Amino acid sequence: MDSQNPALQDVKECFRQQVSKLDLFEAIDFISENRKQYQYLSFSIQIPSVDALAVLEQYPDKDTFQYYWEKPSAEFSIAAAGSLARIQTTGQQRFRNASDLGKELLNTVHHITNLKHHLASVHLLGGFSFFDHNIGKQWREFGAGSFSLPEWVLVREGKFTVLTVTKKIESTASETDIYNSFVDTFDRLDRICDAGTYHIESKKTFTSEINTPDTDSDDYRKWVDSVENATDLIKSGEFKKIVLARELNVNLREPVSDTRLLNHLRNQYPDCYSFLISQNGESSFIGSTPERLASFHDREVLTEGLAGSISRGKTASEDAVLEYELLHSQKDLSEHAFVLDAIEENLQRFSDVFEHPITPGVKKLSNVQHLYTPVHARIKEGVSRTEVLSRLHPTPAVGGYPRETAMPYISKLEHFDRGWYAAPVGWINANGEGEFVVAIRSGLIKSNEVRFFAGCGIVEDSNPQKEWDETNLKFIPMLTALEHARK
Numbered sequence: 001m002d003s004q005n006p007a008l009q010d011v012k013e014c015f016r017q018q019v020s021k022l023d024l025f026e027a028i029d030f031i032s033e034n035r036k037q038y039q040y041l042s043f044s045i046q047i048p049s050v051d052a053l054a055v056l057e058q059y060p061d062k063d064t065f066q067y068y069w070e071k072p073s074a075e076f077s078i079a080a081a082g083s084l085a086r087i088q089t090t091g092q093q094r095f096r097n098a099s100d101l102g103k104e105l106l107n108t109v110h111h112i113t114n115l116k117h118h119l120a121s122v123h124l125l126g127g128f129s130f131f132d133h134n135i136g137k138q139w140r141e142f143g144a145g146s147f148s149l150p151e152w153v154l155v156r157e158g159k160f161t162v163l164t165v166t167k168k169i170e171s172t173a174s175e176t177d178i179y180n181s182f183v184d185t186f187d188r189l190d191r192i193c194d195a196g197t198y199h200i201e202s203k204k205t206f207t208s209e210i211n212t213p214d215t216d217s218d219d220y221r222k223w224v225d226s227v228e229n230a231t232d233l234i235k236s237g238e239f240k241k242i243v244l245a246r247e248l249n250v251n252l253r254e255p256v257s258d259t260r261l262l263n264h265l266r267n268q269y270p271d272c273y274s275f276l277i278s279q280n281g282e283s284s285f286i287g288s289t290p291e292r293l294a295s296f297h298d299r300e301v302l303t304e305g306l307a308g309s310i311s312r313g314k315t316a317s318e319d320a321v322l323e324y325e326l327l328h329s330q331k332d333l334s335e336h337a338f339v340l341d342a343i344e345e346n347l348q349r350f351s352d353v354f355e356h357p358i359t360p361g362v363k364k365l366s367n368v369q370h371l372y373t374p375v376h377a378r379i380k381e382g383v384s385r386t387e388v389l390s391r392l393h394p395t396p397a398v399g400g401y402p403r404e405t406a407m408p409y410i411s412k413l414e415h416f417d418r419g420w421y422a423a424p425v426g427w428i429n430a431n432g433e434g435e436f437v438v439a440i441r442s443g444l445i446k447s448n449e450v451r452f453f454a455g456c457g458i459v460e461d462s463n464p465q466k467e468w469d470e471t472n473l474k475f476i477p478m479l480t481a482l483e484h485a486r487k
């Protein structure tokens with residue numbers, strides 16, 4: 001295989017240049033000889049830089065699996081579609097089962113590339129629900145744990161873009177048929193990667209009104225009740241912290257475009273991870289979260305404590321005062337300390353390194369600022385990434401402390417189904433890399449029905465009205481994106 005400058009070529013040409021017919025026939029022969037192990041053939045090639053979100057937006061098959069991930073400040077994005085195989089797990093062992101099934105699945109893929117880039121690999125994309133099971137109607141297609149092997153995945157890091165196409169190889173197909181089907185797919189992708197041919201939908205006027213409940217509403221009364229119940233339980237010693245969340249339901253007159261929402265989110269929140277998962281086009285779970293659950297690179301793990309919140313100031317001085325207040329607020333510092341303690345307790349057995357700055361810093365987003373402590377760990381030999389995820393999730397930033405006593409109260413005190421809200425969403429690849437976020441600042445979009453989620457940590461001296469205001473602050477990113485996403 002020889003690779004030429006991809007900037008000068010289209011996607012189909014890149015494939016022809018980087019994968020010869022001979023390479024492909026050899027790969028097919030290899031699979032035929034090792035039928036027991038291999039079922040899938042996968043190629044990674046370098047292509048000219050494209051905007052991954054535009055590619056997903058232009059992808060015509062909207063009723064298949066779709067996935068998007070971007071952290072603009074890291075110049076990193078992933079777009080993918082089509083599901084060749086899907087791992088689904090549920091129950092207490094769902095993380096471990098996903099790990100076992102994931103490894104099995106990856107072992108059945110024969111992957112070919114001439115690239116040395118770490119992202120030229122086979123990726124599995126998906127996540128888990130917040131709770132072990134009990135997925136309600138709204139979240140049915142998401143399940144309690146779900147990872148897809150996509151038909152194509154485009155990963156862009158800086159100026160380097162890798163396109164990986166995978167196909168199931170039927171024993172009855174001829175070498176030429178298989179070659180042609182790869183050419184067909186690259187041809188289709190060629191069109192959606194060529195901005196010169198893009199179809200741009202015009203924005204229609206949006207007539208729906210978005211009314212958020214005020215303090216005279218039933219929602220507010222229920223919220224006050226829940227927070228008071230929680231603080232009573234904390235005072236009686238049942239647990240020390242619990243995170244309670246709200247669902248904001250918006251019924252629109254017109255359907256709303258998920259990629260438009262996402263485009264706004266990624267532009268407004270470049271330090272956050274913007275994500276989209278749609279299992280079959282029925283509904284999309286999207287969000288722009290500031291919170292990393294864990295990123296993996298070999299045995300190195302980066303996780304973080306993100307808890308304790310205050311609004312942003314309108315002037316530099318007001319902002320500095322608010323930051324100072326946050327850094328000196330005993331209530332917020334204790335909310336934050338629970339998270340770090342729990343991360344340490346949960347990683348202790350699995351990691352021989354646990355390092356973080358002595359005092360929290362502040363992460364500033366455009367609507368809110370949080371106490372933030374990055375944590376570096378190194379997992380012991382043989383510990384799987386999913387094992388680490390299962391230990392970390394849910395941290396007391398979205399669950400409670402102690403976890404075992406606080407968790408059962410979440411569904412008792414909240415009035416909606418969390419589904420995948422505040423749960424681990426992300427990707428892993430066959431090179432031992434992966435990244436998972438905590439899916440907050442998120443919403444579930446189903447045509448013209450939209451549900452947004454926002455929560456906050458409740459400790460002994462929490463005040464229901466202040467916590468209500470904090471959740472309202474956290475709804476702002478999704479509500480503003482909605483304003484901009486009118487189809």
Ligand SMILES: C=C(O[C@@H]1C=C(C(=O)O)C=C[C@H]1O)C(=O)O
Pocket residue numbers: 243245291306307308309335370397398422440441453454455456457458474
């Ligand atoms: C639960 C949410 O946010 C979490 C709770 C925070 C807090 O209580 O201060 C801060 C950041 C997040 O860890 C949410 O945004 O829905």
